Amino acid sequence: MSNSSRKFKDAAYEQVARIGKAVSAPKRLELLDLLCQGPRTVEALAQQAALSVANASQHLQILRAARLVEAEKKGLYVEYRVADEQVCGLFTSLRSLAEARLTEMAQITRTYLTERAAMEPVEGDDLMRRVRAGEVTVLDVRPVEEYRAGHIPGAVSIPLAELKKRIAELPKRRAIVAYCRGPYCVMAIDAVEVLRKRGFRAQRMEQGVLDWRARGWRLEKGTEAAP
Amino acid sequence: MSNSSRKFKDAAYEQVARIGKAVSAPKRLELLDLLCQGPRTVEALAQQAALSVANASQHLQILRAARLVEAEKKGLYVEYRVADEQVCGLFTSLRSLAEARLTEMAQITRTYLTERAAMEPVEGDDLMRRVRAGEVTVLDVRPVEEYRAGHIPGAVSIPLAELKKRIAELPKRRAIVAYCRGPYCVMAIDAVEVLRKRGFRAQRMEQGVLDWRARGWRLEKGTEAAP
DNA sequence: CCATCATTCAATTGTTTACTTGAATAATGC
DNA sequence: GCATTATTCAAGTAAACAATTGAATGATGG
Numbered sequence: 001m002s003n004s005s006r007k008f009k010d011a012a013y014e015q016v017a018r019i020g021k022a023v024s025a026p027k028r029l030e031l032l033d034l035l036c037q038g039p040r041t042v043e044a045l046a047q048q049a050a051l052s053v054a055n056a057s058q059h060l061q062i063l064r065a066a067r068l069v070e071a072e073k074k075g076l077y078v079e080y081r082v083a084d085e086q087v088c089g090l091f092t093s094l095r096s097l098a099e100a101r102l103t104e105m106a107q108i109t110r111t112y113l114t115e116r117a118a119m120e121p122v123e124g125d126d127l128m129r130r131v132r133a134g135e136v137t138v139l140d141v142r143p144v145e146e147y148r149a150g151h152i153p154g155a156v157s158i159p160l161a162e163l164k165k166r167i168a169e170l171p172k173r174r175a176i177v178a179y180c181r182g183p184y185c186v187m188a189i190d191a192v193e194v195l196r197k198r199g200f201r202a203q204r205m206e207q208g209v210l211d212w213r214a215r216g217w218r219l220e221k222g223t224e225a226a227p
Numbered sequence: 228m229s230n231s232s233r234k235f236k237d238a239a240y241e242q243v244a245r246i247g248k249a250v251s252a253p254k255r256l257e258l259l260d261l262l263c264q265g266p267r268t269v270e271a272l273a274q275q276a277a278l279s280v281a282n283a284s285q286h287l288q289i290l291r292a293a294r295l296v297e298a299e300k301k302g303l304y305v306e307y308r309v310a311d312e313q314v315c316g317l318f319t320s321l322r323s324l325a326e327a328r329l330t331e332m333a334q335i336t337r338t339y340l341t342e343r344a345a346m347e348p349v350e351g352d353d354l355m356r357r358v359r360a361g362e363v364t365v366l367d368v369r370p371v372e373e374y375r376a377g378h379i380p381g382a383v384s385i386p387l388a389e390l391k392k393r394i395a396e397l398p399k400r401r402a403i404v405a406y407c408r409g410p411y412c413v414m415a416i417d418a419v420e421v422l423r424k425r426g427f428r429a430q431r432m433e434q435g436v437l438d439w440r441a442r443g444w445r446l447e448k449g450t451e452a453a454p
Numbered sequence: 455c456c457a458t459c460a461t462t463c464a465a466t467t468g469t470t471t472a473c474t475t476g477a478a479t480a481a482t483g484c
Numbered sequence: 485g486c487a488t489t490a491t492t493c494a495a496g497t498a499a500a501c502a503a504t505t506g507a508a509t510g511a512t513g514g
Contacts, residue, residue, distance in 0.1 A: 252501085
């Protein structure tokens with residue numbers, strides 16, 4: 001092997017490793033996951049990922065140096081967003097690999113979610129198919145801005161915080177499938193709990209918009225459909 | 228946010244980060260790239276990635292702890308292989324993100340490959356289409372074992388080391404497209420150089436079997452087609 | 455059973471990294 | 485112009501990491 005091709009390889013893999021390093025810290029992955037749901041300010045990210053603002057800012061700069069996210073100053077705030085849809089693809093790829101291959105992942109779900117939704121049969125693919133076929137009422141319980149940034153076609157938006165107030169907007173008879181940010185977000189679990197107490201037929205879908213898009217399915221943007 | 232859902236999230240993202248950490252070192256990425264071409268022993272990997280055997284072994288154990296690769300003892304040797312095709316998908320995703328978003332990547336290619344193939348117009352997609360359409364003779368210059376583990380359908384196998392000896396097996400008139408392990412592997416560049424000196428119409432295709440498969444195209448296995 | 459060979463282990467080095475704290479910068483409204 | 489607020493910077497600490505070296509393990513063939 002020639003000396004110059006060794007140097008080339010070292011330099012090339014080092015660049016690829018810049019991306020790898022950026023996604024090697026749990027907190028940065030959480031930030032990326034959040035950013036894949038839509039743009040956010042530093043403070044919002046810090047709060048939602050349970051980080052100090054300074055620490056969040058530092059992580060965001062590492063993500064930015066790896067060109068995975070972009071920042072834009074908007075008056076007093078700085079808004080961060082993913083730099084490319086491919087970035088969400090990378091995150092999905094990492095998460096799905098962790099879930100497929102790390103047995104600890106299933107263990108964690110069992111440990112922390114036991115008393116709640118963990119006992120549910122996981123219908124995964126089948127549930128997504130029914131959602132896609134329009135056989136159920138789909139409920140997006142994330143904050144409205146995230147709903148607007150992209151949601152499952154036909155989904156109704158009622159943020160978890162407003163669910164009790166607005167519960168009358170939902171159909172009593174039809175089955176309801178609630179989703180939120182993805183498997184590590186528990187908002188949909190809470191929503192299902194609330195709905196069932198009031199006599200609704202509700203179920204949680206673990207998958208979020210990322211998984212939806214990973215299957216090559218279309219998302220809907222902006223428009224806020226009436227329930 | 229409840230305390231228990233915070234713990235759940237922390238634990239979940241930490242697992243995802245195990246995968247991220249595994250792909251955060253340049254040398255581990257090089258090892259993964261090699262393993263995506265086919266299984267190998269520790270010594271072969273160490274030699275091909277320019278690592279000490281002990282160091283390579285250590286990196287491989289980190290990859291194995293993240294369940295990205297598997298090891299099997301075969302007599303005196305230990306054979307490593309990727310644990311899942313999805314792992315190659317992750318590597319491709321990282322590499323393509325690095326190439327799309329890190330400007331330094333293009334700079335590196337320019338710097339190290341200047342006098343050689345870098346001046347060539349990069350035809351990328353168009354070239355792959357012609358290869359796929361069977362308009363050219365496709366030449367796989369990797370070692371035979373890698374060819375056997377998976378190659379572009381219809382490709383002829385002549386490892387770089389044997390090219391000069393076996394050059395008569397190739398058609399003089401038809402255009403030849405040579406490929407190897409991927410963009411950071413320079414064997415195909417050498418091959419094209421040799422071929423052109425002997426009057427062949429030859430071109431390098433930067434993409435390897437990983438990129439081929441990333442497009443959802445079929446690979447051929449085992450059979451060694453006659454040129 | 456002994457020598458050989460591939461691989462792993464263990465201990466050590468110098469670097470890098472995540473997080474904390476407190477101060478600095480920069481845009482906004484009074 | 486001055487106080488307020490969001491973000492970044494800078495310095496420090498403890499932990500994690502990559503690479504080196506030399507010894508240990510464990511399978512193979514004489």
